[in-house]
Amino acid sequence: MDTDTTDKMDSETYILKSGHYQIEVMANLDQLPAKGALIVVTWPKVKDGLGFPARAFAIVP
Structure with missing residues (x-):
């Protein structure tokens, strides 16, 4: 679930x-x-x- 797999977070x-x-870790993208x-x-x-947490939402026409 992490985009960086290096030890030092390069x-x-x-x-x-x-x-x-x-x-990272966005849910329900398969519903778009x-x-x-x-x-x-x-x-x-x-x-x-x-x-930190983010708030994300989708607008579907």
């Missing part, structure tokens, strides 16, 4: 230092159509945080 560190975020849905994700800005 991949996650690279992604986060590049100004990008990653989202293959095309056309918009996934919206919000989360608080946590200074120096390693992880």
Whole structure:
């Protein structure tokens, strides 16, 4: 359930230092159509945080 399987979290560190975020362990994505849905994700800005919960929802036309 983790996107980084290295001991030192090399991949996650690279992604986060590049100004990008990653989202892990999203449920019910199989209920969305293959095309056309918009996934919206919000989360608080946590200074120096390693992880925090996000709120995600889909808009299906």
